[in-house]
Amino acid sequence: MTGTENMLASQADAEIMIEMSGVKKYFPLRGGFFGPTLKVRAVDGVSLTVNRGGIVGLVGESGSGKTTLARMILKLVKPTEGVIKIDGVDITKATAEQETKMRSEIAVVFQDPASNLNPRQTVESSISRPMIIHGVKKSDARAQAHDVMSMIKMDEHYLRSYPHQLSGGQLQRIAIARALVLKPKVIILDEPTSALDISVQAQVLNMLLDLQESMNLTYMIITHDLNVIRYFSDTVAVMYLGKLVEYGHTEEVTGNPRHPYTQGLMGASPILDPSLRGRTKKLLPGEPGSLINLPKGCRFFPRCDKADGRCEKREPDDVTVGPNHTVNCFLYDGRKAGD
Amino acid sequence: MLKLDRLSVEYRVRGGYLSAVKDVSLNIGEGEIFAVVGESGCGKSTIAHSIMRLLPDRNERVLGGIYFEGHDLNALNDRQMTGVRGKKIGMIFQNPLDSLNPVYRSGSQVAEAIFLDKKNRAEVWREVIEFYREMKMPDPAQSVRSFPHELSGGMRQRVMIAMMLARNPKLLIADEPTTALDVTIEAQILEIMSRLRADFNTSILLITHNFGIVAEIADRVAVMYAGEVAEQGSVFEIFQSPSHPYTELLMKALPHQSKREGRLRTIEGSVPRITSAAPGCRFCNRCPAASERCEKHAPPVKHLSSTHSYACHNR
Numbered sequence: 001m002t003g004t005e006n007m008l009a010s011q012a013d014a015e016i017m018i019e020m021s022g023v024k025k026y027f028p029l030r031g032g033f034f035g036p037t038l039k040v041r042a043v044d045g046v047s048l049t050v051n052r053g054g055i056v057g058l059v060g061e062s063g064s065g066k067t068t069l070a071r072m073i074l075k076l077v078k079p080t081e082g083v084i085k086i087d088g089v090d091i092t093k094a095t096a097e098q099e100t101k102m103r104s105e106i107a108v109v110f111q112d113p114a115s116n117l118n119p120r121q122t123v124e125s126s127i128s129r130p131m132i133i134h135g136v137k138k139s140d141a142r143a144q145a146h147d148v149m150s151m152i153k154m155d156e157h158y159l160r161s162y163p164h165q166l167s168g169g170q171l172q173r174i175a176i177a178r179a180l181v182l183k184p185k186v187i188i189l190d191e192p193t194s195a196l197d198i199s200v201q202a203q204v205l206n207m208l209l210d211l212q213e214s215m216n217l218t219y220m221i222i223t224h225d226l227n228v229i230r231y232f233s234d235t236v237a238v239m240y241l242g243k244l245v246e247y248g249h250t251e252e253v254t255g256n257p258r259h260p261y262t263q264g265l266m267g268a269s270p271i272l273d274p275s276l277r278g279r280t281k282k283l284l285p286g287e288p289g290s291l292i293n294l295p296k297g298c299r300f301f302p303r304c305d306k307a308d309g310r311c312e313k314r315e316p317d318d319v320t321v322g323p324n325h326t327v328n329c330f331l332y333d334g335r336k337a338g339d
Numbered sequence: 340m341l342k343l344d345r346l347s348v349e350y351r352v353r354g355g356y357l358s359a360v361k362d363v364s365l366n367i368g369e370g371e372i373f374a375v376v377g378e379s380g381c382g383k384s385t386i387a388h389s390i391m392r393l394l395p396d397r398n399e400r401v402l403g404g405i406y407f408e409g410h411d412l413n414a415l416n417d418r419q420m421t422g423v424r425g426k427k428i429g430m431i432f433q434n435p436l437d438s439l440n441p442v443y444r445s446g447s448q449v450a451e452a453i454f455l456d457k458k459n460r461a462e463v464w465r466e467v468i469e470f471y472r473e474m475k476m477p478d479p480a481q482s483v484r485s486f487p488h489e490l491s492g493g494m495r496q497r498v499m500i501a502m503m504l505a506r507n508p509k510l511l512i513a514d515e516p517t518t519a520l521d522v523t524i525e526a527q528i529l530e531i532m533s534r535l536r537a538d539f540n541t542s543i544l545l546i547t548h549n550f551g552i553v554a555e556i557a558d559r560v561a562v563m564y565a566g567e568v569a570e571q572g573s574v575f576e577i578f579q580s581p582s583h584p585y586t587e588l589l590m591k592a593l594p595h596q597s598k599r600e601g602r603l604r605t606i607e608g609s610v611p612r613i614t615s616a617a618p619g620c621r622f623c624n625r626c627p628a629a630s631e632r633c634e635k636h637a638p639p640v641k642h643l644s645s646t647h648s649y650a651c652h653n654r
Contacts, residue, residue: 198378265522270526271551275579284526
């Protein structure tokens with residue numbers, strides 16, 4: 001039994017909202033006239049489960065496959081291999097009817113709210129549009145747009161504004177309102193506060209937490225800001241070049257990281273306390289390699305200071321190192337949970 | 340090293356001037372890393388650009404003094420200023436791709452900076468490779484021949500630093516140097532910057548919105564709000580005893596704990612528009628302690644120590 005399966009078994013009693021197993025996404029690249037067709041292995045075998053009402057944080061450097069993973073859940077790209085189940089329904093095999101329902105159950109908030117609101121439409125019509133598409137009567141959609149404004153703590157008169165009249169924080173709240181109107185079960189938050197100032201970031205994060213608690217929403221948050229992850233999410237999934245290298249409770253993964261990559265990532269993240277600046281930091285050398293010519297063994301081994309002969313030859317398995325804590329590394333082979 | 344004395348930058352509009360930066364005074368010592376932090380639109384980049392005289396030069400006027408090594412930079416003509424840029428004060432920006440020429444090899448762009456000091460070709464090239472090695476570029480002899488598009492974001496920023504370093508300036512102005520980079524690469528660039536200071540005693544003016552970076556490498560900090568310095572002090576004074584209500588609220592708005600330990604503080608309202616020429620404190624509409632006095636009169640600057648000062652009526 002691999003670590004991931006162990007984890008699945010221990011979580012079976014809680015209600016599973018997102019379930020991914022062996023999910024892969026390869027993008028084909030033409031290798032010239034006679035050359036072989038190359039593949040970009042953006043996501044390469046990710047298994048992950050998120051319980052209802054849970055918040056999972058997805059971290060990793062650019063190119064690690066975080067966004068591709070999220071896009072597959074949203075069904076914006078189709079997985080090459082593997083199964084993604086949302087609330088028990090396999091989205092890759094969903095019927096047209098299930099798919100329409102599914103699309104109302106999964107919502108998304110992107111990084112830059114200004115670029116995904118239509119500049120020529122009022123806030124009201126941007127918010128009502130998803131409802132109208134899903135068959136809600138226009139007058140009801142209007143009424144709901146008014147209701148949702150109180151949920152995002154904005155005055156109703158903003159419904160008549162256009163995007164250019166609003167600040168970044170207000171636009172992001174409108175984007176959240178639009179994600180909420182179809183009463184989704186899952187919301188994907190792709191860098192929701194990266195474009196915002198600190199004071200506004202705090203407002204948006206707090207609002208998202210309040211909504212999550214009152215509506216029992218499931219969040220998947222993608223961000224490069226580990227301080228946000230530490231504050232916001234219940235569990236963390238660390239990705240490196242398309243693979244999940246470590247998964248566990250936020251306190252475990254951020255406080256006691258096991259995978260050498262997670263250790264490097266946590267060490268690199270600036271700490272908001274100048275008195276800790278003298279700490280010994282482990283700096284990761286180099287940069288993540290190319291997704292086309294991946295190393296044969298562990299993907300992290302070229303940058304890893306603990307690599308040995310095994311790492312070069314074959315890929316490590318997931319190892320369970322604690323309750324709900326798995327690491328994809330040879331270092332922890334031979335240890336069992338609770339040791 | 341660098342002294343700003345009541346620096347104001349104003350833009351001409353119909354019927355008058357609006358100030359983007361107002362009465363900013365600060366001192367950067369030799370070998371010191373001074374961070375200017377603030378939210379977007381607070382004027383931190385405008386300060387950097389006005390020091391280098393890179394503002395568009397049509398509708399703005401710069402008031403107050405900019406003294407570099409005792410000389411008033413405002414008194415220099417454009418040709419003299421060209422001698423200061425690069426040679427005495429180097430600058431790196433957020434997006435290195437905007438500053439690199441896409442059709443020249445990265446190494447020749449660094450070489451160009453060295454050629455300005457008139458050396459022979461072979462010697463220059465050797466020096467470029469040496470700079471690349473110092474910047475920890477992988478395979479320096481090879482990477483000098485790469486074009487900017489072949490390099491990653493972190494590598495490009497290293498080329499920019501190498502280029503800047505080639506002229507060996509006394510002061511480096513870094514405007515959001517790591518904002519576009521991953522945290523692991525950011526940590527590498529920050530390490531290079533601290534080494535610069537240690538090895539060459541370069542002073543660094545760091546413009547950033549990221550308090551994490553400030554906590555990691557800055558010696559002193561100025562917190563800006565709506566064009567004015569709200570508070571300045573050593574990094575410890577700012578983080579451990581913030582005295583301006585804005586700084587204090589910001590510190591509580593930064594996520595540094597788990598949600599189980601309580602929600603983050605928020606700052607209600609938004610930054611006043613540059614066009615609203617209220618006479619009082621710029622922060623009064625969002626300040627929990629604001630009184631009538633705050634609305635009517637500009638706050639006095641109070642000193643807590645030789646380095647720590649803030650502008651507030653109430654404390």
